[in-house]
Amino acid sequence: MTKSIIDGKPPQKRSRLRPWIFPACVAGIYLILLVITPDRAWVGLQAAWRVLIQAALPLLLAFGMMFLLNMFITPVHVSNFLGNGVGVRSVFFSAAAGIISMGPIFAWYPFLKSLRKKGASDFHLANFLSHRAVKPALLPMMILYFGWRFSLIFTIFCILSALVTATVVSLLGRQR
């Protein structure tokens, strides 16, 4: 029998409430501060409210962009991109796979690990990881916060930095 390609760990049950521990702790700090120094705590709450209002529209735009990407891009596209092509084409494909891959990076680790075992090069793996810095779904939000010129240049430099990082990793990163 062929063994599983990746080393799975026993499933761990995650509480649905666990992600809320962090905001609950911050809310707890607010409650304490509202008792100790209500004026300053109120200033803090007002500031947080302003940040929330400021973020509402960009968040809505980001939701729309993420929906469109989820609609038209699937993990199958990503795996096809990462496994295809040679030469410049393969650089483009692994970069594209990194850019369109969504969700937390650790969700992609098992897949990348299996690709590595199948012989994917360090360059392409590092290229995929580094290009995850480019977030097309969040671009509207970044533009609303920092302006289109900054966002465009930031995105271009993310791509250039990713290529430099992948090249150096492919030269120095291989275990000997």
Add this chain to the structure above:
Amino acid sequence: MKIAVPADGPSLEARVQVKLGTTPYLLVVDSDDLSFEVLDGPPPSLGSGAGVQALSIVLGKGANVILVGYISPNISNPLQKNGIEVVTSVFGSVREAVMKYKCGGFDLAENSGRKSGSKLSAQQSSRWAEALRKTAKQYSTLIPVLTGVILLTGLFKAFMPKELLLTMFSGSIIQDTFAGAFIGSLLSGNPINSYVIGETFLEMGVDFFGVTAMMLTWVTVWLVQMPVEISVFGTRFTLVRNVVAFLVAIPASILIVWLSGGAS
């Protein structure tokens, strides 16, 4: 022809499973002589990535047909475009399913691109629902942390003296860029949070070099996740990737700010 079937056991008499991502076994059956290879299904700890892992396994074994109970149209459509035939609503034993496929017993028109208008429309709406569900799930993981970050920025603005923050960011381009890059390396999570924190830093008087470096290393240097990255790619790969990403972020941040003139 190689046919992949998710099954509840390592034999042709095992039952076909509903989903690729939750199956204990994957059978790759040669339709000519019914010889087969048994592969372990993806571990449940993979969660939503398990389906992709299962696909990666069977496609790596050369399967060009998949018989399964259900597969999302988001997955099956691109597979079919790439020449992989996907047949859904399959049940019974693996042997029965393969024999039925060989005898042309499945309504392949239903499973291929040749669909009637109503079926196409049903599949389209299912695709919309799937994309909406996935996006909502991604957002549901983002919202708690973002809520905490927004509340924290309020506290930061109310209680953190500007002078204290500005001791880290002295006004020197190099020092501020390093400080920002260091902060970004320590933090992780959705980059939206880095935009909110960056905006707050700017309002408090931190210069754009530090904020840009923080936003850049936020998405390229993952100090907190380093142990996991090491377990996947090895120590050398991980260290080189993170160190290089950090070092590249310094000149890149300076150039970004110079070329853009800061935020508009």
